[in-house]
Amino acid sequence: MAGTSNLSFILNKPLDVEFQERPRPTLKSPHDVIVAVNYTGICGSDVHYWQHGAIGHYVVKDPMVLGHESAGTVVEAGAAVTTLKVGDRVALEPGYPCRRCRACLGGHYNLCPDMVFAATPPYDGTLAGFWAAPADFCYRLPDAVSLQEGALIEPLAVAVHIVRQAQVSPGQSVVVMGAGPVGLLVGAVARAFGATTVVAVDIVPSKLEFARSFAATHTYLSQRVAPEENARNILAEAGLPAGADVVIDASGAEPSIQASLHVVRVGGTYVQGGMGKPDITFPIMALCLKEVTARGSFRYGSGDYKLAIDLVAAGRIDVKRLVDGVVAFKDAEEAFRKVHGGKVIKILIAGPNEKIEGDKLDTAAPAAAPAPAEGAAEAAGCC
């Protein structure tokens, strides 16, 4: 990739974005690398910041570069970097922790209170020409993994972390609420971990159709009925009269969280991956009486990126199938509109120094675009 532009896609305030040529970042530590960003996917949280300017207590007060699902090419390496060299293709882990606090030293760096995380205010994101980061948070892609696949390692790592939190083991049944990118990837990782039944649940039929073709063994179209009734229907559909071993919420939607506690079996596991409304009515008696193990899942930690890359490299998870198209950097806002409109699963934005012609995918089989579901994420009370 030639080019030296550090053109950046910046959110000033809700629905107000602009392109700005910013100074190229420099090495701040001999352990850092500078990466030219080749491709970036759009996450629901980027769209939420664009629409609302805030997620919970993270409020965009100053202009912020969007984007955190990226892959790129190393263009400069600090003197102390031994693991990467100029020209290496890498998946970017977009957050790096302090390495000194109790969470970091306890092996849970994703919970570091001083995490510097791309496109989470006040930190700039990766929709720019270049990104500077510690070398150990940039993962070399094997030859078998393309740069476009590299941009999907971030959401896949989210899914890996969720499935690890759930401790999914061979032969288990797993119900996944929500068939957006995270839910789809959770289903695929659960299959890779040996789950024999994976049920995808959503409110949009076309998303379920895609889920069935991707990793789900069963699907269920959630109805506007009581959570207990949806739960009974899910279990009947999947042939799980005693309940599911594991239920994972990847929707953030209150009704699906409520149904989840009625879907999980006695002694089963529930993991909250979706980020919707901060407070909901939760069936706590079901949790108690069934002795459910409930866990949260936040971003990714030790080993998650590596496993995500290994799963793609080994051909166990075909992340390319989620990509509907690739757009030029100048079309970033239009790509955000498409994602917000629910018309696509993933769109990749090429870096400003990347030359692309049309919707240039490195895959022969783009995903079938789901039917429009304007504001589906909003309906779930996203983020």
Ligand SMILES: NC(=O)c1ccc[n+]([C@@H]2O[C@H](COP(=O)([O-])OP(=O)(O)OC[C@H]3O[C@@H](n4cnc5c(N)ncnc54)[C@H](O)[C@@H]3O)[C@@H](O)[C@H]2O)c1
């Ligand atoms: N835990 C983390 O670290 C982490 C990281 C990334 C994303 N997230 C969150 O995970 C969730 C999924 O992310 P995504 O990118 O796939 O988002 P998405 O909005 O594309 O997917 C959510 C899906 O849930 C479906 N849905 C809405 N209401 C539902 C209901 N009542 N029952 C079943 N399905 C319903 C929607 O139709 C949609 O397909 C979001 O809440 C996101 O904020 C969490």
Ligand SMILES: OC[C@H](O)C(O)[C@@H](O)CO
């Ligand atoms: O994948 C990472 C997530 O998008 C982020 O943690 C975001 O949702 C909150 O900052």
